[in-house]
Amino acid sequence: MSLKNVMVAQSGGPTVAINASLAGVIRGVMASDQYETVYGSVNGILGILNNHLLNLTEIMNENPAYLDRLETTPAMYLGSCRHKLPDYLDDDSSYVFIFKQFELYNVGAFFYIGGNDSMDTVLKLSEYGKKIGSDVRIIGIPKTIDNDLCETDHTPGFGSAAKYIASSVLEIAHDTFIYAVKSVTIIEIMGRDAGWLTAAAALARNGYNSAPHLIYLPEVPFDTDDFLLDVKRMLFERNNVIIAVSEGIRDASGNYISASEKSVDTFGHSQLSGAGKTLEFLVKEKLGVKVRSIEVNVLQRCAAHLASKTDLMESVELGKKAVALSEEGVTASMVTMNRVSDDPYTIEYGYAEIKNIANEAKSVPTEWINAAGNDVTQELIDYLTPLIQGESNVTYENGLPVYMDVSHLTKHQ
Amino acid sequence: MSLKNVMVAQSGGPTVAINASLAGVIRGVMASDQYETVYGSVNGILGILNNHLLNLTEIMNENPAYLDRLETTPAMYLGSCRHKLPDYLDDDSSYVFIFKQFELYNVGAFFYIGGNDSMDTVLKLSEYGKKIGSDVRIIGIPKTIDNDLCETDHTPGFGSAAKYIASSVLEIAHDTFIYAVKSVTIIEIMGRDAGWLTAAAALARNGYNSAPHLIYLPEVPFDTDDFLLDVKRMLFERNNVIIAVSEGIRDASGNYISASEKSVDTFGHSQLSGAGKTLEFLVKEKLGVKVRSIEVNVLQRCAAHLASKTDLMESVELGKKAVALSEEGVTASMVTMNRVSDDPYTIEYGYAEIKNIANEAKSVPTEWINAAGNDVTQELIDYLTPLIQGESNVTYENGLPVYMDVSHLTKHQ
Numbered sequence: 162m163s164l165k166n167v168m169v170a171q172s173g174g175p176t177v178a179i180n181a182s183l184a185g186v187i188r189g190v191m192a193s194d195q196y197e198t199v200y201g202s203v204n205g206i207l208g209i210l211n212n213h214l215l216n217l218t219e220i221m222n223e224n225p226a227y228l229d230r231l232e233t234t235p236a237m238y239l240g241s242c243r244h245k246l247p248d249y250l251d252d253d254s255s256y257v258f259i260f261k262q263f264e265l266y267n268v269g270a271f272f273y274i275g276g277n278d279s280m281d282t283v284l285k286l287s288e289y290g291k292k293i294g295s296d297v298r299i300i301g302i303p304k305t306i307d308n309d310l311c312e313t314d315h316t317p318g319f320g321s322a323a324k325y326i327a328s329s330v331l332e333i334a335h336d337t338f339i340y341a342v343k344s345v346t347i348i349e350i351m352g353r354d355a356g357w358l359t360a361a362a363a364l365a366r367n368g369y370n371s372a373p374h375l376i377y378l379p380e381v382p383f384d385t386d387d388f389l390l391d392v393k394r395m396l397f398e399r400n401n402v403i404i405a406v407s408e409g410i411r412d413a414s415g416n417y418i419s420a421s422e423k424s425v426d427t428f429g430h431s432q433l434s435g436a437g438k439t440l441e442f443l444v445k446e447k448l449g450v451k452v453r454s455i456e457v458n459v460l461q462r463c464a465a466h467l468a469s470k471t472d473l474m475e476s477v478e479l480g481k482k483a484v485a486l487s488e489e490g491v492t493a494s495m496v497t498m499n500r501v502s503d504d505p506y507t508i509e510y511g512y513a514e515i516k517n518i519a520n521e522a523k524s525v526p527t528e529w530i531n532a533a534g535n536d537v538t539q540e541l542i543d544y545l546t547p548l549i550q551g552e553s554n555v556t557y558e559n560g561l562p563v564y565m566d567v568s569h570l571t572k573h574q
Numbered sequence: 575m576s577l578k579n580v581m582v583a584q585s586g587g588p589t590v591a592i593n594a595s596l597a598g599v600i601r602g603v604m605a606s607d608q609y610e611t612v613y614g615s616v617n618g619i620l621g622i623l624n625n626h627l628l629n630l631t632e633i634m635n636e637n638p639a640y641l642d643r644l645e646t647t648p649a650m651y652l653g654s655c656r657h658k659l660p661d662y663l664d665d666d667s668s669y670v671f672i673f674k675q676f677e678l679y680n681v682g683a684f685f686y687i688g689g690n691d692s693m694d695t696v697l698k699l700s701e702y703g704k705k706i707g708s709d710v711r712i713i714g715i716p717k718t719i720d721n722d723l724c725e726t727d728h729t730p731g732f733g734s735a736a737k738y739i740a741s742s743v744l745e746i747a748h749d750t751f752i753y754a755v756k757s758v759t760i761i762e763i764m765g766r767d768a769g770w771l772t773a774a775a776a777l778a779r780n781g782y783n784s785a786p787h788l789i790y791l792p793e794v795p796f797d798t799d800d801f802l803l804d805v806k807r808m809l810f811e812r813n814n815v816i817i818a819v820s821e822g823i824r825d826a827s828g829n830y831i832s833a834s835e836k837s838v839d840t841f842g843h844s845q846l847s848g849a850g851k852t853l854e855f856l857v858k859e860k861l862g863v864k865v866r867s868i869e870v871n872v873l874q875r876c877a878a879h880l881a882s883k884t885d886l887m888e889s890v891e892l893g894k895k896a897v898a899l900s901e902e903g904v905t906a907s908m909v910t911m912n913r914v915s916d917d918p919y920t921i922e923y924g925y926a927e928i929k930n931i932a933n934e935a936k937s938v939p940t941e942w943i944n945a946a947g948n949d950v951t952q953e954l955i956d957y958l959t960p961l962i963q964g965e966s967n968v969t970y971e972n973g974l975p976v977y978m979d980v981s982h983l984t985k986h987q
Contacts, residue, residue, distance in 0.1 A: 327974055332648050335648045336648065336649045336875070339588060341983070370980075455871045458869065459746060466880060546972070557965055560964070561737075561780070564748060567751055567782060570751040
């Protein structure tokens, strides 16, 4: 049997574990007796369309340190895209070209590492491949800091983001506790539709730190009056109240909690303030207490130096699993994690049909949110805790983390 | 000779190295044959006035791990204050009480770890002490992420903040490079009057990353037209332009670059946008390119998990040095670092009279800024590089950094 090659791409927003899955695919192919070379498509599916491909096997063989380094490098080594394939019934030209490329490069399997939108691409390619009778296996590998993909216990990238959020909330608590005056600190966390990452703020609690004292998820309709009562009550009990709030909180009518602001300077812009800033205004106005809001920035998805080892290891395993499944003939699927035990924390790797995943989303279940809608339950904390265990092996040189050279992303313009 | 005790307090804004200096003082006293017990004043000078004191010698002896842990704990173990002592010629009641407390606790030396304002307190206490003929030695130990104190090569806390900024800019660069479309990313960094920390963004540059492509410090008058030309030119050369900008940039008339925004929601607030947000508006308006601004939040001063080992070690040494100097009779001074060699990087610890330091500030010298005023020179990079070397020994438990229990700050209310 002659050897086939493999093609892989990455898509959607960054996480710190998406390159670990890429490394897993490469490791899987290196150990395979069915596959030879891994081609990386640069900027998602666009790399195949634009013929911007990297021979990853060759690159990784250049230096034995590269694969380990790839595992701890944030964002996408192969770049990303936001390209949505059209329905092939409307326009199949992209599909024709992609499968011609697969033929040209003797591709036996295509792996797409991404979130919801990327799984839509996996679904469409799978369906088109089936229609034309292609034997290229199409498998999705999940990643998203939002943890909102169905059919998998959790998503790669989420554990590291959760570890970053919990550590940051703890460090912000130390920063906050130093002044013996009443104050409110509002921390706005990513996750427009699912509150998983905001819930991870609860992991910051320990023997001396009870922050965050209030947690608001998008799964619960946000009531401004209830919120102000919550804050007042907390301020009665302690000096420094720390609040974790999802960027996606909405009122009972489904409107985002945000303030439209009109700039009065020469530019004359109108722009939307986020939930944190809006609640900061509200607390200042209604409670007259010292208040600040902190928008946790993009580092929550790219601070690879603080990645969760568990997350990185699982991401590598999922990459390997995808290769193994494709060898067994599995296609039109996404690799998944199934938690078979909490103690000891045990994961089984499997797969699910892509049609059950694409365009679906998983929210925090109501029973893991407290009755008042301002905190999470111990069950949710127990679910989250194993995901942040262990630290990344990132190495440092000259004081900075050493990541993979990504100049191929900035040179090809 | 009967043994005396030592009192120590912390003040001003947090850094991740201020507890390392506290640990240095405690270590210095433990090794001393002149001093016995270290008392910590909680919430700066207020702890002495309110009689909220901790026996640090006793606490540290409880667990041999505590001193190491204290060295890597962010913000202030003893809390902070923003209290400014009045001129004793106007009102000496606080001074009388403080020196009475020194007598009561048999204090031979008082150490105040802080920035500019704290050194003002050191100066005032020194002058009052001299006036009443007190033999209590008063010594300041510097700390500030702003690096703007005179008479010392650099300040404790700055190196760690610089390491955080450089690492973050590098990680944000990875996050930015993934899309093959034109974009501008503006990173706003702390430092209202001095550009040292913003300049540290330049340390993110390496073999594959040339970001930040533009750097604007408060030391250079900011010209909006020049800025737009700079950005246009950079966008011509590359897809992703990353800009580091100080929160304190001002125009030629000294006005901060900021936009006053009027909220149009029910709260009706007017509030000031920072430099980053303001430049984001400007780029969107004038260049019509995809643009985002990132305000590096308080983690730049409290992310202890990413502290610089060099910074922590120097901070400990300064604490020890302060104890040693007080034993030699030095008072009315601040401990300092003098760089005697760049290669190998060598620091000598010394001291300077407090009257030359308090209420003075050190800016980035003009010769370390390029002629166009949009970047820093290699000399500045060479100055900064040694300060971020090495990583903190912070330990992790259950996935999170282990810091000192600071419940004494939140319980005493």
